Amino acid sequence: xxxxxxxxxxxxxxxxxxxxxxxxxxxxxxYLKDSAFNAELKxxxxxxxxxxxxxxxAEKMTKDLGGAKIYLKREDLNHTxxxxxxxxxxxxxxxxKMGKTRxxxxxxxxxxxxxxATAAALMGLKCEVFMGKEDTERQALNVFRxxxxxxxxxxxxxxxxxxxxxxxxTLREWASRLDDTHYIVGSAVGPHPxxxxxxxxxxxxxxxxxxxxxxxxxxxxxxxxxxxxxxxxAIGAFYDFIEDKSVRLxxxxxxxxxxxxxxxxxxxxxxxxxxxxxMKSYFCQDVYGQIAPVYSIxxxxxxxxxxxxxxxxxxxxxxxxxxxxxxxxxxxxxYLSRTEGIIPAIESAHAIAHACKIxxxxxxxxxxxxxxSGRGDKDVASIAKYMGVxxxx
Amino acid sequence: xxxxxxxxxxxxxxxxxFIMGGDPDITTTxxxxxxxxxxxxxxxxxxIPFSDPAADGIVIQQASVRALERGCTADDILNxxxxxxxxxxxxxxxxxxANSIFAYGKERFMERCRDSGVDGVIVPDIPYEEKDEIxxxxxxxxxxxxxxxxxxxxxxxxxxxxxxxxxxxxxxTLGVTGIRDEIRTNIQEIVEKVRAVSDIPxxxxxxxxxxxxxxxxxxxxxxxxxxxxxxxxxxxxxxxxIEPVRQYVARVKDVISS
Numbered sequence: 001x002x003x004x005x006x007x008x009x010x011x012x013x014x015x016x017x018x019x020x021x022x023x024x025x026x027x028x029x030x031y032l033k034d035s036a037f038n039a040e041l042k043x044x045x046x047x048x049x050x051x052x053x054x055x056x057x058a059e060k061m062t063k064d065l066g067g068a069k070i071y072l073k074r075e076d077l078n079h080t081x082x083x084x085x086x087x088x089x090x091x092x093x094x095x096x097k098m099g100k101t102r103x104x105x106x107x108x109x110x111x112x113x114x115x116x117a118t119a120a121a122l123m124g125l126k127c128e129v130f131m132g133k134e135d136t137e138r139q140a141l142n143v144f145r146x147x148x149x150x151x152x153x154x155x156x157x158x159x160x161x162x163x164x165x166x167x168x169x170t171l172r173e174w175a176s177r178l179d180d181t182h183y184i185v186g187s188a189v190g191p192h193p194x195x196x197x198x199x200x201x202x203x204x205x206x207x208x209x210x211x212x213x214x215x216x217x218x219x220x221x222x223x224x225x226x227x228x229x230x231x232x233x234a235i236g237a238f239y240d241f242i243e244d245k246s247v248r249l250x251x252x253x254x255x256x257x258x259x260x261x262x263x264x265x266x267x268x269x270x271x272x273x274x275x276x277x278x279m280k281s282y283f284c285q286d287v288y289g290q291i292a293p294v295y296s297i298x299x300x301x302x303x304x305x306x307x308x309x310x311x312x313x314x315x316x317x318x319x320x321x322x323x324x325x326x327x328x329x330x331x332x333x334x335y336l337s338r339t340e341g342i343i344p345a346i347e348s349a350h351a352i353a354h355a356c357k358i359x360x361x362x363x364x365x366x367x368x369x370x371x372x373s374g375r376g377d378k379d380v381a382s383i384a385k386y387m388g389v390x391x392x393x
Numbered sequence: 394x395x396x397x398x399x400x401x402x403x404x405x406x407x408x409x410x411f412i413m414g415g416d417p418d419i420t421t422t423x424x425x426x427x428x429x430x431x432x433x434x435x436x437x438x439x440x441i442p443f444s445d446p447a448a449d450g451i452v453i454q455q456a457s458v459r460a461l462e463r464g465c466t467a468d469d470i471l472n473x474x475x476x477x478x479x480x481x482x483x484x485x486x487x488x489x490x491a492n493s494i495f496a497y498g499k500e501r502f503m504e505r506c507r508d509s510g511v512d513g514v515i516v517p518d519i520p521y522e523e524k525d526e527i528x529x530x531x532x533x534x535x536x537x538x539x540x541x542x543x544x545x546x547x548x549x550x551x552x553x554x555x556x557x558x559x560x561x562x563x564x565x566t567l568g569v570t571g572i573r574d575e576i577r578t579n580i581q582e583i584v585e586k587v588r589a590v591s592d593i594p595x596x597x598x599x600x601x602x603x604x605x606x607x608x609x610x611x612x613x614x615x616x617x618x619x620x621x622x623x624x625x626x627x628x629x630x631x632x633x634x635i636e637p638v639r640q641y642v643a644r645v646k647d648v649i650s651s
Contacts, residue, residue: 011520012519014447014541015517015543015549015564016544018521164445175448177567178567274496275518276445280495285492289490289495289496
């Protein structure tokens with residue numbers, strides 16, 4: 001492992017944390033091949049997190065859109081409500097094997113924080129979560145959920161008070177306490193080995209999709225769609241299909257109020273190559289490299305960068321990345337709720353929105369798999385606010 | 394002999410000062426540099442403000458915010474260095490996150506550094522493993538890339554020291570920049586490891602606030618780096634900070650020289 005995807009990735013961090021990254025790299029390479037570790041992780045994924053997640057044929061949606069058959073990969077039915085648990089169980093187990101007694105994590109929407117707090121409770125690790133102050137307000141329920149699970153939540157007041165600042169603060173915390181602490185990075189971002197490790201812990205999504213599609217349709221899907229912030233659910237869904245060139249891989253990034261509007265988080269559409277959070281990748285930034293204050297209705301996609309493997313997949317034209325606006329995502333959120341009785345996470349609604357755009361133009365013999373990365377319970381209050389509906393919780 | 398080596402003399406300890414460029418404004422930065430050289434600073438580190446300074450504590454983060462709010466850019470800092478270069482003799486390094494160099498264009502950045510009289514760059518998020526990111530362009534334009542060792546570097550220390558140029562920045566404590574009540578790391582042990590493979594000067598930074606701490610750190614190395622304590626004064630006094638900073642620096646210089 002050299003930690004590079006083409007020119008992207010790397011280890012752009014302070015010298016203070018380098019020895020811990022090396023320690024993690026060694027431990028990960030060892031346990032990756034350790035059958036006892038893998039058996040233990042598999043047991044937890046299946047019996048604790050509820051894997052394999054279902055692949056559901058969305059018949060009503062398919063009929064309504066009048067084109068390709070649409071399948072939903074039900075990561076929303078995982079324990080804690082999203083794909084985040086896959087990675088967190090892997091990293092927490094690894095941390096425990098490494099003798100760490102404390103984990104720290106950043107979180108945007110709170111899904112990764114909740115998953116980290118959950119795994120920490122399960123494995124008897126102390127857990128502290130860093131969350132942008134703005135996000136603690138729009139996802140107050142998840143803050144309390146983390147506290148119920150025994151975690152301590154630190155609201156981050158630096159910078160734009162969102163996900164990128166939570167990452168900065170968690171990196172600072174890690175640099176100050178390395179001996180007993182593992183940083184559970186929540187997306188396929190950060191310095192090596194995190195992007196590789198997170199992808200490996202998430203690739204189960206794509207592996208399951210492949211097996212389930214072969215069983216249901218006897219062939220590979222034509223399109224796999226996933227939302228992308230840092231890109232962990234997307235790389236998880238895409239990875240097993242990278243060599244299957246017939247499968248189109250589409251990542252949906254948050255365009256906020258529009259790709260041409262200053263308030264967006266569409267890194268692939270608007271970003272340029274830069275270095276942040278330990279990696280070289282695409283970032284939304286100005287000509288002097290100041291990171292742009294990005295925006296999305298979805299706290300989980302409100303990130304100015306993207307994982308290095310996605311940057312590489314875009315460069316080699318193996319995956320395509322499309323912008324989806326707040327309005328389109330909210331429409332898809334409502335649409336899926338009413339059509340299939342599934343309230344998706346607002347992040348995942350970005351992927352649903354794109355499926356709605358392209359399904360009608362595809363033949364009925366074609367298939368689309370949308371990775372429904374999370375459930376929307378956490379978003380109900382903010383969607384009500386967006387729609388101008390008053391609710392008392 | 395590079396200008397950087399003139400800061401380290403065999404008969405005295407070097408005093409290295411960090412301030413954030415453009416905090417509170419670029420004119421004050423220039424005045425501060427001149428005043429600090431008069432007060433005994435041997436080498437300067439001028440920060441380029443960055444939106445996401447993940448290796449910095451709250452004091453320097455806030456200085457970054459103040460500078461950015463005033464619209465300070467890398468160009469403003471390079472222009473200022475070019476002006477002040479004519480007025481002082483001490484070496485000047487830029488302390489910058491990798492993205493500021495990368496976004497500017499590595500080649501163009503180093504060329505402008507050379508033309509402005511910058512002697513070196515310190516990039517906290519380019520560790521040994523990634524140093525080739527800029528080493529070619531640094532060499533091409535005669536800009537010294539300052540290496541960093543930390544208390545956690547252990548067996549990495551000598552690998553880093555062997556290839557280090559200018560001086561070696563020894564980080565005294567874990568965590569980010571900022572003042573500590575007490576520095577517990579055995580700096581002497583780190584310096585001895587370095588000495589075994591290189592005669593490069595070692596300067597100790599992170600956490601130093603009082604003249605006594607500076608003296609203790611300099612006693613076991615070749616110099617002390619003071620950042621947060623000065624930046625704090627600038628945060629407090631703004632454009633009026635020249636005299637308080639001059640007095641503070643003079644006091645530190647006095648104590649580490651005694």
